[in-house]
Amino acid sequence: MVTKERIWELMEEVFDPEVPVLTIVDLGVLREISEVDGTWMITITPTYSGCPAMKRIEDDIIEKLAEHGIHDVKVENVLSPAWTTDWLSEPGRRKLKEYGIAPPVDEIDKSVLFADQPIVPCPKCDSKNTKMISQFGSTACKAHYQCQDCQEPFDYFKCLK
Amino acid sequence: MSALFEYLVRLGDDSLILGHRLSEWCGHGPILEEDIAMTNIALDHVGQTTSLLKYAGEVEGKGRTEDDLAFLRFEREYRNVLLVEQANEDFGVTMMRQFLFDAYRKPLYEQLTKSSDVQLAAIAEKSLKETKYHLKHSAEWVIRLGDGTDESHERVQTALNNLWRYTDELFYTDQNDVELLANGVIFSSEELKKSWMEMVKTVLDRATLTIPNNGWQREGGRKGLHSEHLGYILAELQYMQRAYPGMEW
Numbered sequence: 001m002v003t004k005e006r007i008w009e010l011m012e013e014v015f016d017p018e019v020p021v022l023t024i025v026d027l028g029v030l031r032e033i034s035e036v037d038g039t040w041m042i043t044i045t046p047t048y049s050g051c052p053a054m055k056r057i058e059d060d061i062i063e064k065l066a067e068h069g070i071h072d073v074k075v076e077n078v079l080s081p082a083w084t085t086d087w088l089s090e091p092g093r094r095k096l097k098e099y100g101i102a103p104p105v106d107e108i109d110k111s112v113l114f115a116d117q118p119i120v121p122c123p124k125c126d127s128k129n130t131k132m133i134s135q136f137g138s139t140a141c142k143a144h145y146q147c148q149d150c151q152e153p154f155d156y157f158k159c160l161k
Numbered sequence: 162m163s164a165l166f167e168y169l170v171r172l173g174d175d176s177l178i179l180g181h182r183l184s185e186w187c188g189h190g191p192i193l194e195e196d197i198a199m200t201n202i203a204l205d206h207v208g209q210t211t212s213l214l215k216y217a218g219e220v221e222g223k224g225r226t227e228d229d230l231a232f233l234r235f236e237r238e239y240r241n242v243l244l245v246e247q248a249n250e251d252f253g254v255t256m257m258r259q260f261l262f263d264a265y266r267k268p269l270y271e272q273l274t275k276s277s278d279v280q281l282a283a284i285a286e287k288s289l290k291e292t293k294y295h296l297k298h299s300a301e302w303v304i305r306l307g308d309g310t311d312e313s314h315e316r317v318q319t320a321l322n323n324l325w326r327y328t329d330e331l332f333y334t335d336q337n338d339v340e341l342l343a344n345g346v347i348f349s350s351e352e353l354k355k356s357w358m359e360m361v362k363t364v365l366d367r368a369t370l371t372i373p374n375n376g377w378q379r380e381g382g383r384k385g386l387h388s389e390h391l392g393y394i395l396a397e398l399q400y401m402q403r404a405y406p407g408m409e410w
């Protein structure tokens with residue numbers, strides 16, 4: 001008998017194709033699982049509007065459930081409430097750092113134009129002496145930083161609120 | 162044709178054409194970080210286009226998808242403002258065009274998060290978060306270039322002088338908006354212009370740039386009357402779907 005709990009468990013095995021240490025549960029991209037007339041509705045939300053990983057995540061969800069004999073599945077994409085880095089789970093933050101990506105730190109609103117950049121500790125040596133190289137990094141969700149102490153260039157999973 | 166469909170296409174086409182323009186920088190950025198920044202911003206715009214045109218297709222109810230709308234209309238059916246189709250020229254021109262647009266898009270999305278249309282409000286809520294990053298990026302470059310060397314100052318001042326004539330159109334409103342305004346789907350463009358002007362003045366001031374003194378303004382894009390640029394953009398944008406109808410990859 002397939003239960004909602006079982007499906008959540010299986011979703012812990014679906015990874016973000018761009019940050020493959022994070023599951024869609026860690027990321028907070030998976031919003032809801034429900035059953036309507038025998039069909040499992042899986043609700044997800046994109047991190048960024050143009051995130052090219054979303055289609056892949058949809059396919060991976062369907063494939064993962066099919067592997068376990070669950071075929072009556074619909075994946076629904078919702079925009080509201082809009083995804084925020086606050087939904088990144090604690091284990092998710094830890095895994096990011098171990099992977100070499102600095103997890104999001106609390107930032108003031110981007111609408112404050114002339115604010116200082118947030119202090120982002122280096123994921124390798126924990127130094128706070130780091131510098132932003134670019135607000136835009138290898139994917140939409142990341143910025144590019146460099147550690148001024150150990151010199152490590154690293155990605156920062158930037159805050160989105 | 163419904164007023165909401167028309168409105169969504171106007172917004173969607175702004176993102177589509179600006180996203181396309183920015184993507185032309187791919188592999189040509191002045192430095193690697195800016196190459197990546199502009200293509201990331203392009204991607205956000207293409208993503209916003211997807212949301213807006215997908216919803217437009219649903220509102221229209223004729224079974225057109227976001228791809229049909231993006232790739233299979235004729236030039237006069239595109240409703241983007243003239244500003245976004247203007248040529249990239251140099252990096253300074255591109256950043257000035259971007260700044261003038263971002264300074265409008267951010268307060269617009271702020272307004273639309275309160276729209277009585279739930280789906281439009283959701284798209285605005287999602288897109289606003291990205292637009293804040295875009296504005297921060299373009300405003301910082303306008304300041305750095307304006308308050309930079311003599312040469313960079315002169316180039317962005319010229320860019321501002323040339324692009325200023327396309328800014329009134331950002332606040333264009335016509336008969337199409339009447340019903341939407343009355344139903345609380347959209348909000349006053351006068352309020353919008355006030356927020357925009359405030360932002361523009363603050364940033365240009367810091368950038369030591371001067372708003373040009375000519376009152377001449379151009380419009381047409383919202384009615385499908387475009388500058389010569391759009392034809393060239395569409396020739397490239399639509400090529401694959403015109404040459405191989407229905408192709409996917």
Ligand SMILES: [Zn+2]
Nearest residue numbers: 122125147150
């Ligand atoms: Zn370090």
